[in-house]
Amino acid sequence: MKLPYAEPYKIKMVESIKRSTQDQRKKWIKEAHYNLFNLSSDKVFIDLLTDSGTGAMSDQQWAAMMSGDESYAGSQSFLKLKEVVNKITGFTYFLPTHQGRAAENVLFSAMVKEGDLVPGNSHFDTTKGHIEFRKASAIDCTIDEAFDTAILHPFKGNVNLEKLEKVFIENSKDKIPFVILTITCNSSGGQPVSMKNIKAVSKLCKSYDIPLFFDSARYAENAYFIKTREEGYQNKSIKEIVKECFSYGDGMTISAKKDGLVNMGGFIALNDEEIYKKATVFNIMFEGFLTYGGMNGRDMAALAVGLDEATEFDYLESRIEQVGYLGKKLVEFGVPVLQPFGGHAIFIDANKFVPTIPRDEYRAQALAIELYIIGGIRGVEIGTVLADRDPFTRKNRYPELELVRLAIPRRTYSQNHINYVAVALKNIFDTRNEAKSGYVIVDEAPIMRHFTVKFEKI
Ligand SMILES: Cc1ncc(COP(=O)(O)O)c(C=O)c1O
Numbered sequence: 001m002k003l004p005y006a007e008p009y010k011i012k013m014v015e016s017i018k019r020s021t022q023d024q025r026k027k028w029i030k031e032a033h034y035n036l037f038n039l040s041s042d043k044v045f046i047d048l049l050t051d052s053g054t055g056a057m058s059d060q061q062w063a064a065m066m067s068g069d070e071s072y073a074g075s076q077s078f079l080k081l082k083e084v085v086n087k088i089t090g091f092t093y094f095l096p097t098h099q100g101r102a103a104e105n106v107l108f109s110a111m112v113k114e115g116d117l118v119p120g121n122s123h124f125d126t127t128k129g130h131i132e133f134r135k136a137s138a139i140d141c142t143i144d145e146a147f148d149t150a151i152l153h154p155f156k157g158n159v160n161l162e163k164l165e166k167v168f169i170e171n172s173k174d175k176i177p178f179v180i181l182t183i184t185c186n187s188s189g190g191q192p193v194s195m196k197n198i199k200a201v202s203k204l205c206k207s208y209d210i211p212l213f214f215d216s217a218r219y220a221e222n223a224y225f226i227k228t229r230e231e232g233y234q235n236k237s238i239k240e241i242v243k244e245c246f247s248y249g250d251g252m253t254i255s256a257k258k259d260g261l262v263n264m265g266g267f268i269a270l271n272d273e274e275i276y277k278k279a280t281v282f283n284i285m286f287e288g289f290l291t292y293g294g295m296n297g298r299d300m301a302a303l304a305v306g307l308d309e310a311t312e313f314d315y316l317e318s319r320i321e322q323v324g325y326l327g328k329k330l331v332e333f334g335v336p337v338l339q340p341f342g343g344h345a346i347f348i349d350a351n352k353f354v355p356t357i358p359r360d361e362y363r364a365q366a367l368a369i370e371l372y373i374i375g376g377i378r379g380v381e382i383g384t385v386l387a388d389r390d391p392f393t394r395k396n397r398y399p400e401l402e403l404v405r406l407a408i409p410r411r412t413y414s415q416n417h418i419n420y421v422a423v424a425l426k427n428i429f430d431t432r433n434e435a436k437s438g439y440v441i442v443d444e445a446p447i448m449r450h451f452t453v454k455f456e457k458i
Helices: 022-031 059-066 076-089 100-111 125-133 161-170 195-207 219-229 238-247 273-286 297-310 313-332 363-375 415-430
Strands: 093-097 117-120 137-140 179-182 212-215 251-255 266-270 345-349 380-382 403-407 439-443 454-457
Touching (some): 076 266, 195 238, 266 273, 297 313, 363 380
Parallel strands (some): 179 212
Antiparallel strands (some): 439 454
16 A cells, blocks of 8 residues: 655644634624734634744754854854855845845835836735835736636746736836746745746846846745646756746845745845845845844844755645645535645635625625634635725725635644644535625725724625
8 A cells, every 4th residue: 555645744842722612703703803814813723824934943943043143243144044045046145134025125125116117927915015105016917827716727827928028018128127026926826937937037038138036935835836847847956946946037035934934034135236235225224234134143043944944845745735635625525726726825716605795895805704703714815805905096906816815834734734624614615605795894004904904794
């Protein structure tokens, strides 16, 4: 008999999580104004809100933390991290920041001005937020297949080259500071970008003399998909694939809370000395001195180890296969999910799950709330709430997809937890036709409203 798959790690420390009843959860979610971000974590049984900063560090990372150098200037932990970043990404210059959006803030302060256009594949919300905050526009050039949850395209994060070239042709070069490629593409469902596409985007950018940057939060997961799905990469190591991928770009921002395997941190890495110099000014202003940039020495030490661990095949296989296991269970139960499964999360297609709830009553949010009430499971809406209002017309933007994202923290939950989540969703799915109405927004922020928005039940 073939041996079943088993994780390449064992557990050294456990953390208790609290069970609760449906009645308790109904009361708590009402008190939280039906915003899952407002729930305190002790009221959540399985927390799939995000895979960002919620994973478990390894014993080697914890050991590295003890040797963190907390010197304000010239920290040894900074120098070690710089060396690892250079080894893994190939980029010369490096600036630590406290997390991914801080890296965006610093880099965009140096490069984006009012009226600019920043094309890319579906920009993440903080990326878009930082572009729009500067009165510039993010142009989505993702392939159309990404917006059909049933199409089994292996690289749904890919850029449509014609859409991208159209932006280059119709606008002057000085209005396009760079193209940003998000790997994997969170907003289109944790979908990867193929090496072929990365190469082609890079070539197109070069021919128009426009820099290419990567939003690299899940760069290692993207490399795993290239290795397992793209011809010619099966025999390459993850580290080789990562290096090749970054070789096609001019720089990167990263939220290290994902494929850095740490709970906090981020950085910018790039090759252009001029942009680096400009960015250093903003790094000092917003983040801190250049050799810590918002991170503790111990966190930089843990990140140096995390980057190395995250680019190992065995780790990535256990990580991505666990996410896929949840996807397969849900498909077995008939629950409509985005396919192929994303690297860090499973996305439930709320348009197909609860078409009975009107779109302007936030059907994906309604489904996320129901999942919390039924199972104590916290997911997150990736739909109209997240898409925010148009900055000019202030009307709701209706994205093509209304999704509930179940993001799986790295090395954190067991297969039993995953089975529990799948059954909770099956139970909701079996009674889906009873859902007729959703929620109305009663309070919201002018930008990135999803974090603090308040709803009332209709
Ligand atoms: C693709 C992508 N870019 C940027 C960010 C922002 O990173 P952070 O949350 O560390 O600020 C995230 C966070 O989820 C992300 O997924």
